[in-house]
Amino acid sequence: MSELEIADQIVKAAIRIHRKFGPGLLAEVYKSLLVLELVKLGYWVEQEVPYSIVHEGVTLDVGFKADLVVQDRVIVGFASDDAPMKVEKQKMTTCLRLTGYKLGYLLNFGEEWMKDGISRFFNSGKPQMNLSGVG
Numbered sequence: 001m002s003e004l005e006i007a008d009q010i011v012k013a014a015i016r017i018h019r020k021f022g023p024g025l026l027a028e029v030y031k032s033l034l035v036l037e038l039v040k041l042g043y044w045v046e047q048e049v050p051y052s053i054v055h056e057g058v059t060l061d062v063g064f065k066a067d068l069v070v071q072d073r074v075i076v077g078f079a080s081d082d083a084p085m086k087v088e089k090q091k092m093t094t095c096l097r098l099t100g101y102k103l104g105y106l107l108n109f110g111e112e113w114m115k116d117g118i119s120r121f122f123n124s125g126k127p128q129m130n131l132s133g134v135g
Contacts, residue, residue, distance in 0.1 A: 003103040006043070006074045011118060013037040014107050018114035027078040030109040031067060038070060045070050051099065066095055075101050079108035079117070089119060096123035 017033045031047070038045050046069045053063035068076040075095055079088045085108070092106045104121040111117035 001071065001073075003073050006071050007103055007105065007120070009041055009043070010034070010038065010070060010074065010076060010105055013041070014109075014118065015114045018109055018117075023110045023112060025109065027109070030107070031078050034076070034107075035068065043070050044072070046072075053098070064091075064095060064098075066099070069101075073101070073103070075099070075104040077104065077106045079106055079110065089121075092119070092121050093123075096121055 013034055014030075017030060017037065021030075021033070035045050035047060047067070049066040049069045050061070051063045051066070052059050052061045054060070066075045067078050070076060075092070077088065077092050077095070079085060088106055088108075092104050096102075096104045100123070102123055104123070106119040106121065108117035108119075
């Protein structure tokens with residue numbers, strides 16, 4: 001299954017959730033609902049996936065976390081109510097660049113219409129540094 005096929009199901013599930021519950025819930029609630037929907041569809045979903053960063057031979061276990069990784073192919077991030085969208089978008093771009101994943105989505109369920117809260121990110125490069133999962 002391609003990244004785009006997985007992405008199509010992620011977007012459809014996000015829209016279904018938003019239509020049912022609307023904006024206004026905590027990002028963690030939407031994340032749990034999306035995980036539930038994707039697992040029901042048969043997808044393997046990892047949550048809060050930590051990555052360490054190796055710099056000059058030193059492994060730092062405080063790298064970053066991906067909110068969700070679906071089928072080990074697509075990263076999904078959730079916009080935080082307390083962080084500007086510009087910052088959230090920069091975080092997603094960096095996450096894709098560092099991990100080498102090709103596709104990521106940033107979801108903001110706080111928008112009136114879910115279509116306005118979906119940002120898609122592409123990465124055509126290779127990982128920029130040596131990363132490894134932690135935990």
